[in-house]
Amino acid sequence: MSLRAVTVALVAASLPLAAAPARADEGMWTFDGFPAAKMRKDYGWAPDQKWLDNVRASAVRLTGGCSASFVSADGLILTNHHCVVDCAQNLSTQASDLVANGFTAQTRAEERKCPGQQAEVVTMITDVTKDVKAAIGTAMGEALVKARDARIAEIEKAGCKDTATMRCQVVTLFGGGQYKLYTYRKYSDVRLVWAPEFQAAFFGGDPDNFNYPRYALDASFLRAYENGKPVKLKQYLKWNPRAPREGEATFVVGNPGSTQRLFTTDQLAFQREVQLPITNRVLSELRGRLLSAMEQSPEKKREGGDTLFGIENSLKVYVGRQSALNDPKFFNALADAEGDLKAKSAGNAAIGDPWGQVAGAVKAYRDVYLSYRFTQPSGDLYGYAEDLVKAAIEREKPNAEREPGYTDSALPLLEKQVLDEKPTYPWLERIWLEWSLSKAREYLGADDADTRLLLGKESPEGLAARLVEGSRLADPAVRKALWEGGMAAIRASNDPLIQYALKLEPRQRELKKVVDERYQGPLTAAGAKLADARFAAYGDALYPDATFTLRISYGKVAGWLERGAMVAPVTTMGGAFDRATGAEPFVLAKAYTANEAKIDKTTPYDFVTTNDIIGGNSGSPVVDKDGSVIGAAFDGNIHSLGGNYGYQPEVNRTVVVSTAAVQEALETIYPAPALVKELAAK
Amino acid sequence: MSLRAVTVALVAASLPLAAAPARADEGMWTFDGFPAAKMRKDYGWAPDQKWLDNVRASAVRLTGGCSASFVSADGLILTNHHCVVDCAQNLSTQASDLVANGFTAQTRAEERKCPGQQAEVVTMITDVTKDVKAAIGTAMGEALVKARDARIAEIEKAGCKDTATMRCQVVTLFGGGQYKLYTYRKYSDVRLVWAPEFQAAFFGGDPDNFNYPRYALDASFLRAYENGKPVKLKQYLKWNPRAPREGEATFVVGNPGSTQRLFTTDQLAFQREVQLPITNRVLSELRGRLLSAMEQSPEKKREGGDTLFGIENSLKVYVGRQSALNDPKFFNALADAEGDLKAKSAGNAAIGDPWGQVAGAVKAYRDVYLSYRFTQPSGDLYGYAEDLVKAAIEREKPNAEREPGYTDSALPLLEKQVLDEKPTYPWLERIWLEWSLSKAREYLGADDADTRLLLGKESPEGLAARLVEGSRLADPAVRKALWEGGMAAIRASNDPLIQYALKLEPRQRELKKVVDERYQGPLTAAGAKLADARFAAYGDALYPDATFTLRISYGKVAGWLERGAMVAPVTTMGGAFDRATGAEPFVLAKAYTANEAKIDKTTPYDFVTTNDIIGGNSGSPVVDKDGSVIGAAFDGNIHSLGGNYGYQPEVNRTVVVSTAAVQEALETIYPAPALVKELAAK
Incomplete structure (x- = not known):
């Protein structure tokens, strides 16, 4: 029941050896x-x-x-x-x-x-590592991310001429060690x-x-x-x-x-000390809010059922991860594996110190993490608003300059997901939005500039009610008009959720830029070196x-x-x-x-x-x-x-x-x- | 708003040095x-x-x-x-x-x-350390706890003849290093x-x-x-x-x-790795359940207000503790202070290795912790039932053989708290009970013997509803009759909450015995040695x-x-x-x-x-x-x-x-x- 990819917000006998070659039946092989x-x-x-x-x-x-x-x-x-x-x-x-x-x-x-x-079936896998790495060249930070994403957008577009039946997706493997173009027949x-x-x-x-x-x-x-x-x-x-x-x-x-499994101990420590504790607390509260609300009527119990399952499933996953990282034996085994790779890489000048680079990136990420995480409200209706606003903004740019989720290869599925008719439940939308705004205030503080951006002078409760009650985005025809109308329609819209998403968008973009510059860029550069270190130490019989x-x-x-x-x-x-x-x-x-x-x-x-x-x-x-x-x-x-x-x-x-x-x-x-x-x- | 003693369920510039002498304005002095x-x-x-x-x-x-x-x-x-x-x-x-x-x-x-x-005012403080330590003698484990509690019950009873205006309480300081009798004038x-x-x-x-x-x-x-x-x-x-x-x-x-502040790093690690993560998750869920329920009507918002404040306040306290212990600098400073005390104590045969004793006790406690914690349902009505049942059982024993909360010196306040008239809200009682039973099943597992004891074949939701709807313990007259009627009245009662508390009591007692034997007893013995080590290393200008x-x-x-x-x-x-x-x-x-x-x-x-x-x-x-x-x-x-x-x-x-x-x-x-x-x- 648990194995649906975790999409919300973000263990004992023998011990794991993540960096080392696969043992026994280990491995998710390409x-x-x-x-x-x-x-x-x-x-x-x-x-x-x-x-x-x-x-x-x-x-x-x-x-x-x-x-x-x-x-x-x-x-x-x-x-x-x-x-x-x-x-x-x-x-x-x-x-x-x-x-x-x-x-x-x-x-x-x-x-x-x-x-x-x-539904999608893989028809071809093409190695495009050299191509993408050449595009990256010696770029660093945000420039690295932009160069990579631009080249990926071009490769994906060139790879799939018939977007009605095909989907192209470049996949980053080994955290930046390899890039492969996956071509799919889609239904x-x-x-x-x-x-x-x-x-x-x-x-x-x-x-x-x-x-x-x-x-x-x-x-x-x-x-x-x-x-x-x-x-x-x-x-x-x-x-x-x-x-x-x-x-x-x-x-x-x-x-x-x-x-x-290829994370460094600095990345794992950040998860254990910061990310997972927050995630598990806020998800637990959301679960409680939903459980109580669903007890109010059989209709709410039915309407909230799938959402509750998703939250409880994610929560169990994240609690399991937190428990694993809080088990000193488990964590130390991962640290030992990292030590083994470091020892085997010692003196290899071509590899250098990617662990130190990752540590620096994680340190920088810690400073921006709460802002980055909590300026992102939750809910299906808010999600529609954000997708409509961002798609309109991004579609005005050339393909290679867009954010990854809005490139020509990504737009057809996004459009389908935004425009397909499906029910929304106002009471549930209010819970999502109120909860996410309330947690933003809690973790950023009432006086934080981002809290003020999110709330203005309103309360999470009042703002969530106003946005959900006033929005017409539950109607697929309204979404279709906004999707097709592009930026002109978005700017002309008086839908409060569209206005709200439009207000937040510049700050979200600014934060993404900071995260790309200080965290994603350095991680990708270090990831390529860590992959080289692994191949050098353990051969190429590794799985990403x-x-x-x-x-x-x-x-x-x-x-x-x-x-x-x-x-x-x-x-x-x-x-x-x-x-x-x-x-x-x-x-x-x-x-x-x-x-x-x-x-x-x-x-x-x-x-x-x-x-x-x-x-x-x-x-x-x-x-x-x-x-x-x-x-x-x-x-x-x-x-x-x-x-x-x-x-x-x-x-x-x-x-x-x-x-x-x-x-x-x-x-x-x-x-x-x-x-x-x-x-x-x- | 925060400083009420935390009672629910159970963390930087310069760094703390817990074991060392007080610096600057540090100290909660007797x-x-x-x-x-x-x-x-x-x-x-x-x-x-x-x-x-x-x-x-x-x-x-x-x-x-x-x-x-x-x-x-x-x-x-x-x-x-x-x-x-x-x-x-x-x-x-x-x-x-x-x-x-x-x-x-x-x-x-x-x-x-x-x-x-x-309201209580301290009128006298008497050192009874020698007396209590003599009663403990060379006892270990549960025997130590029993000997200590028996002597404390006797000292308290002898110290306060007029129980209408006085209260006597022996306080354990320095985790077992000192015992002091506090005499209060009470109102x-x-x-x-x-x-x-x-x-x-x-x-x-x-x-x-x-x-x-x-x-x-x-x-x-x-x-x-x-x-x-x-x-x-x-x-x-x-x-x-x-x-x-x-x-x-x-x-x-x-x-x-x-x-x-006097905890060893093993005790702190247990808090960081196990206790605080669980506490913060379950309290977060309870907060969510309550928030949603209170939004249902102005009456519920009013009735749940104080409870919500208590939960949110506790949660902030425990989240702060978790964050402190998850800050490597903060934690390492505490570990360094422990290292200093260990170094200063090295070679002192009279002190031995209390840190090792504590580590062993914590390890044993880890094994029984979930059972001990989650066989304790929550709620005011359940609390009445448990107090009534335990008081009836304990009052049949001689004073020195009773559990600490039910000795002659403790009973007057307990009686007042059980019998004073105050409102209970069935919807709120159901949330408390349903939540605590549901979390017990979650952490113990559906197939655990304690889960089966708690739930039988019922669900947390169904059982909580049955117990709250069927109980008459909200009526102070009913509680008074049960208090005064003692074991005969308890056994004869068909109140479902009384029957439920009676069913759980033997297992709770059994678990307390295990915890006293493997954890509290060894901790108290080690606490006395750790206090000796501190006095030897830093003199007696210390606060407990x-x-x-x-x-x-x-x-x-x-x-x-x-x-x-x-x-x-x-x-x-x-x-x-x-x-x-x-x-x-x-x-x-x-x-x-x-x-x-x-x-x-x-x-x-x-x-x-x-x-x-x-x-x-x-x-x-x-x-x-x-x-x-x-x-x-x-x-x-x-x-x-x-x-x-x-x-x-x-x-x-x-x-x-x-x-x-x-x-x-x-x-x-x-x-x-x-x-x-x-x-x-x-």
């Missing part, structure tokens, strides 16, 4: 760098290029921050339920609640389009096909999230359309609804969002930190030793019935209770593997040696949270919902005979 | 250990015994966690508004809101009794006399709390009664409504609640950590250097008018606006001094060389939060409301001619 020799050594077998090519062609990235896979010739997509829950919520009303009740399209005509959703009409009840998908709720054993049917199906018809595919994964076998090799193919781009991880089905007892790797559907208490979140879904007699309780439900994953991998197909899908990764165990900084092979586990359980659900619990037939097609 | 020679050296003057005796006899402790002073022969008590706000809230209804509107008793007949409040009928509007007392609200410059009239008056009449006093502080003078000597006389017992601090009126600019030490009442924005919490109080023309805006309002104080000092008289009161301490500046661990003379400041401002208010803003006359009496 498809152009799969360590076949290493795997063959450990497993006696490794996939060949044809196997890799077919899996890659079947792997789907979802723009909501998830992974997925094609599982039929007709564009059927397997992913997690928690990756479609925002779609289900957007398509729901109080009278027709697709989240609570689930959704099954018995025919393709009943399949329903997901607002803002896009911007994605429809909801099948989703179980929320209570089946998220049985155990937040208490069970990131825990195991689990009993969650966290799976759903989408379908990619083009020109109003399901897309026709030649390559997709074969559906195999069989039981996982303890010890068998498994591959997770998906898009891990972000890791920080996660970047929400396609990776493959190999591992096996295996439990782990928890406080002296082995955790069995596979649960059964009957376990859900045993675990149910009748009280939320341990209430059985209605269809489970109704169909109890028919359900084969011995069906494998969820299982764990040693695959190395992180948030963003949600929905990733779990593939066996044959290249068939046997599950969808949906979570990590509690030890996986430290995986942001380092992989611990003995205890870090991926949590998967088995295809066997999905098959049982399709046949017995939420019957979908057409899907069963489609999945069984050879 | 009255039997005032460092007259040291002060004379620094200030060219120090108070004599008569001065000290008169001040001590005028100093009042309030059982709500505050300090105060007698300021008239008729038992008039000066304290902070935030020390009486719970009383004002308890006496309020939606129709008559003493918090929002303030309260002035124009005659003594109008003075209103504060539920649960008791258990305390009435509200005068309180300004909340908006005057807490102008600037949470954003300004712990900040300065300030413009807050955080002062109120109470009166001690006995036999229905105001008490008659021979000793009290002379009221002097004059302006403070920069550089003049000031004394703060009050009851600092708790400091941790704060214990919510009477202390005196000397210092002077002085600003400080903040980011390159001096902060002026005194504000004026006119500053409040300049700072007002018209939006909460920067709205002027109604009476300020109404009386603006009459108010002398040059009147000194708040001021800062170098006195060393901490939470619990709220309401402390600020006394000049003449022994007159010139203000009431109500806050510390933001740098004072690290003062829990070490005093930083250049930046740590006490924030005081001046008697001049109170006088102006009594004459012009909230007129109270009788009080003006009483205060002016010679």
Whole structure:
């Protein structure tokens, strides 16, 4: 449930060795760098290029921050339920609640389009490192960032002529050590096909999230359309609804969002001492505000559900990170790994002292961090306003001079996300805005110039109410007119949120400039040197930190030793019935209770593997040696949270919902005979 | 606003040196250990015994966690508004809101009794160190704790024959290095006399709390009664409504609640790594839950006001502590001071290795900490239930075998607090209980045995609703019957909260036993050795950590250097008018606006001094060389939060409301001619 890429605001047995070469099943490998020799050594077998090519062609990235896979010739997509829950919520009303009740399209005509959703498949990876590094040259600070971003904008634009079906994205790997152009085939009409009840998908709720054993049917199906018809595919994964076998090799193919395994100890200390404590406090307060508000009515409970899940999920992630960095053994192991790399790099003049450069950049960032962070209000409506204002400003510039999110290669998806119709809830918008303004005042101080810019003489409560009540940005037609009208329309708008975003924009730009000059620029320069140091010390069989781009991880089905007892790797559907208490979140879904007699309780439900994953991998197909899908990764165990900084092979586990359980659900619990037939097609 | 002793749940220019002798104006001195020679050296003057005796006899402790002073022969008590706000809230209804509107008793007949409040004056301090240490002998672990507590119970009982007017309390100083019997004259009928509007007392609200410059009239008056009449006093502080003078000597006389300056680095690391992160997250969530709930209606906003203040105040304290311990320079200075003491103690066989003993105790405590902490639900109603159950159980035992809170010397105040009539709000009780049960499940895990004990098969939401709706403990008559009925009544009660507290009690007792055996016992043994080490290394001119017992601090009126600019030490009442924005919490109080023309805006309002104080000092008289009161301490500046661990003379400041401002208010803003006359009496 946890593995959607963390988008809000921003661990014990063996210890992580982040900078050193990958051990055991560690590694989120790029498809152009799969360590076949290493795997063959450990497993006696490794996939060949044809196997890799077919899996890659079947792997789907979802723009909501998830992974997925094609599982039929007709564009059927397997992913997690928690990756479609925002779609289900957007398509729901109080009278027709697709989240609570689930959704099954018995025919393709009943399949329903997901607002803002896009599916993407990598078709090509091109190394553009020399090109980008040449453009950077000897530039430093903000000039480095500008030169890099300008060249990236040009490469992306040149790479994708047909922006209706293609997307180009240059990815920075190893913190500036490599640049690769990823070319995607994109599908911007994605429809909801099948989703179980929320209570089946998220049985155990937040208490069970990131825990195991689990009993969650966290799976759903989408379908990619083009020109109003399901897309026709030649390559997709074969559906195999069989039981996982303890010890068998498994591959997770998906898009891990972000890791920080190559961070220096100065960066980690900043996270531990400043960033994570603040994040966890402010998110905890937001959670409390939302919980109380949702208790006011069943409607608010429904409307706030997906937001609450996102906040609680992020909070658990960040709390796990804070705990990991606050564990002296864990932190010291990372420091030791850094020491090893420093020792191996000593005397190499070409490398110099990138650690010192990073330390200086972090020190400078500490001074501007609170201003940079808290001059950014929250909320969907404010987000629309900011995107409309910034897109209008940036579109008046040549492509290569724009901020990265507003280049020609980025605009089509942004436009779709801003203009697609989806519901907003004024009470929820007020909570977001009031909370973010109130926290800004708290952390910047009531007398700070940025607080005065944000609030003027108003209170966070009063300002949030005025902006939300007065804005018409909830109406997609209003947004469309502002998007198409450009700067003239923005300047002429009397929408209070547009005016507000326009007022904040110069200060946000000024702060970004400072951060680019003092922090991002120096980090990128140092990142290139740190990458050189690693390649020199450990060879090139290294994997880069996660970047929400396609990776493959190999591992096996295996439990782990928890406080002296082995955790069995596979649960059964009957376990859900045993675990149910009748009280939320341990209430059985209605269809489970109704169909109890028919359900084969011995069906494998969820299982764990040693695959190395992180948030963003949600929905990733779990593939066996044959290249068939046997599950969808949906979570990590509690030890996986430290995986942001380092992989611990003995205890870090991926949590998967088995295809066997999905098959049982399709046949017995939420019957979908057409899907069963489609999945069984050879 | 901040200095009420922290009671919820449980951090820089020059750097603190906790273990070393006091520097500059550092020190919360006991009255039997005032460092007259040291002060004379620094200030060219120090108070004599008569001065000290008169001040001590005028100093009042309030059982709500505050300090105060007698300021008239008729038992008039000066304290902070935030020390009486719970009383004002308890006496309020939606129709008559003493918090929002303030309260002035124009005659003594109008003075209103504060539920649960008791005023106490120290009359004698007796050293019982030898006695208690002899009782402990060579006992270790839980046996040590039991032997100590038994002897303390006996000493307290023997010390106070007249429990109607006296209270006896043995205080553990230097973490077990000294034991002193404090004898108090107590007054258990305390009435509200005068309180300004909340908006005057807490102008600037949470954003300004712990900040300065300030413009807050955080002062109120109470009166001690006995036999229905105001008490008659021979000793009290002379009221002097004059302006403070920069550089003049000031004394703060009050009851600092708790400091941790003698903690070892292992104890501090545990706070930084485990305790404070959890506390700040869970309190942040509670704050959010309460904020949203209070926005539902003006009635809830009123009813939750004092609770919200307490939570936000505690949160700021704990966030400040976490920030201090997360500042490597601050933490390393504390570690250096420990290193100095260790070096000076090396080779002293009588001292041994108490640091190692503490480290072992902290390690053991880490294992039981979550269980110990989270098996303790929250809320006033649950608190009544727990007190009733535990008091009934403990009263069946001989005095010396009871838990400390239930000995003969402790029972009278507990009985008053349990039986006094005060309102409870079911919605607020549900939030407290639901939150604490939900956090227990979060931190212990859904499958933990303690979680199962707490929840059974219910959800936190369902259980909290059932317990609060079903309980009759809000009725003081019901509580009285249970208190008087003892175990028989408790066992016979079908009140769900009583049954619940009865169910939890054995496990709570078991956990206390484990904590006493592995943590408290070893800490006390090590504490005695650490005290010996300090006395041997630095002589006996040391002050103990704060214990919510009477202390005196000397210092002077002085600003400080903040980011390159001096902060002026005194504000004026006119500053409040300049700072007002018209939006909460920067709205002027109604009476300020109404009386603006009459108010002398040059009147000194708040001021800062170098006195060393901490939470619990709220309401402390600020006394000049003449022994007159010139203000009431109500806050510390933001740098004072690290003062829990070490005093930083250049930046740590006490924030005081001046008697001049109170006088102006009594004459012009909230007129109270009788009080003006009483205060002016010679």
